[in-house]
Amino acid sequence: MITPSPTFGHSSEKPEERFYGPITKSAVSLAEIGRPERRRVFCMAVTNEDISGTQPSTWSAALDQEAAGVTMDDERAPRRLIVVSAGNAPNPIMLNEVQPSDTYPIEDPAQAWNVVTVGGYTDKIHIAEPELADHSPLAEAGDLSPFTRTSTLWTTGRNRPIKPDIVMEAGNRAVDASRTTVVDTTSLSVATSGPEVDRRPLVPFRATSAATAEAARLACRLMAAKPEYWPETIRALMVHGAEWTDKMRFALDPLGKTDAAKLLRHFGYGVPTYERAIASAENHLALVAQSEIQPYGASGFKDCHYYDLPWPRQAFEALGDEEVRLKITLSYFVDPNPGALASLDPYRYQSFGLRFDLKRRMESTDEFKKRVNVEERADPRRKPPTQSDTDNWRFPDGTPSGSLHCNEWKGPAAWLLARNMLCIKPVGGWWKNRADTATRQQKTRYALVVSVKTAREDVTLHTDINSIIFGTVPVSQDIEIGT
Structure with a gap:
């Protein structure tokens, strides 16, 4: 209606x-x-x-x-x-x-x-x-x-x-x-x-x-x-x-x-x-997730969600260097806090914020987790050395703003096989700095849509993972993320 x-x-x-x-x-x-x-x-x-x-x-x-x-x-x-x-x-x-x-x-x-x-x-x-x-x-x-x-x-x-x-x-x-x-x-x-x-x-x-x-x-x-x-x-x-x-x-x-x-x-x-928006054609694999997350804990950031992306290895290997398009959309609703300072700093307007990050091609799973989460590092003060891997994204890392984030990656299908883990992590918001525990430690929810497309009509990406098309992608891990 x-x-x-x-x-x-x-x-x-x-x-x-x-x-x-x-x-x-x-x-x-x-x-x-x-x-x-x-x-x-x-x-x-x-x-x-x-x-x-x-x-x-x-x-x-x-x-x-x-x-x-x-x-x-x-x-x-x-x-x-x-x-x-x-x-x-x-x-x-x-x-x-x-x-x-x-x-x-x-x-x-x-x-x-x-x-x-x-x-x-x-x-x-x-x-x-x-x-x-x-x-x-x-x-x-x-x-x-x-x-x-x-x-x-x-x-x-x-x-x-x-x-x-x-x-x-x-x-x-x-x-x-x-x-x-x-x-x-x-x-x-x-x-x-x-x-x-x-x-x-x-x-x-x-x-x-x-x-x-x-x-x-x-x-x-x-x-x-x-x-x-x-x-x-x-x-x-x-x-x-x-x-x-x-x-x-x-x-x-x-x-x-x-x-x-x-x-x-x-x-x-x-x-x-x-x-x-609704269809999943033979050469178009779409995954949808709906999940709850607690962005902040008693003293800082809390949950970080990891998704194991079940890429069809046989199909991607057959495509080899042929181009595929990976599109990721993250959507959530914030509690607004309008005010004079909120117009200058979005972290003062949004109750919480989320971002997505994809494992890089030359990264191990352990290295990926250390890069996105300080709690995974032996020394939280030092970021692990990483190689830049952003050239294939349409928009730069700084583009995401508001409560809706969408970006597109284009590259060889074989490269995407190694990029098989996605992270949803919190960023700053006024909930994080609220004095009362109930407000600071609220849970909230988000929706995630991931799709992969190829121009080849003879490639059926969904064949190997037909059971999860338009189903819920399970959260692989739900761990605390450091400040």
Whole structure:
């Protein structure tokens, strides 16, 4: 079920900004009180117009609280999946007034860490209206929609979350033959059901409102297909099932890691489809894990999870030097702590943080554990000597931020055989420094999705491990991690 967002953004008596968070929380409560047994996706296609989401706000923090199930007492409400629009760019009539999407920063509250923030792209380039036969599409197929916003201007502060998370079809605009004026047109819009079913059953729908509705529908389909999956897991699958269009890859692929990471704030992780998010084809092995972890103990970090990745040796050896793509997505919800210092240091905003690390090709299991966990070292003050092994990752180590992390490794299949252990480890957060023991030693949960792809259709990666496809990958070890 998609629960619509509150409509106060369009009311003639717009409430004060400080009430946006409480109003949104009330909308969530009303839906859940009415039908508490239903599983929901909350769709919010309204933003604080012209207010940049550079820093956490009371509204974005309210969304983070609702997603994480934070309540005023010690009880935790169920986690929730919330899908939020990135906000719409202005739509001038004159072409010389049209600005690039990067000119317009994503609007409050789409900076919320725990939500799925949706931007817009477009594949609509065919203009069907006879009166517009001399017009051409403003954006090329596979590029960002003219209606969307990005977070490339979020340059202040450290480690802002990557937003948008994904992009969906938001429609296009048409330019006249003289390249003077720009117009909206039905054929370059998305169709949706209209209020006058007998007269106009379908009406044009565009911009990030349309994109957000599409994303919410995708989340609902995944939730219906996998009712055992948590909201954190559905979010992970949506991002994991996203890919960049050819137009986006043309911009991304020639870039180095740092520049490519910057373009994440332009395109997000790409365009998701239900088929990619849910399917496991013959040449596509997908593993999903849902687990609880205790990030902190009495005096520092506590749990570190290791996963033994059951790579199909025979298939990888047969592939040899042929390229495979390993994609890893980690999703969890943090308890927010908005405040003046939180806008400068993400460790003050997030209750906890997690990161993933993969065993390197020339590392032994013992060396890997010593590298990621000081408790495994004879001398905790000294890091073991290691060789850099990051060249095959699309994004640099410093890219992860927020509560959703996704990266892709490309390399020879034979190399991946040695990279058969994955670590989930905690990083800093305000829980770690809380004085009361109950808060500091809370358990929380995360979702992990790992997939391997090869272009070879004759290679059946899942044959040897068919029993674990889309099953839960067991935690190999659960040990304390040092500070």
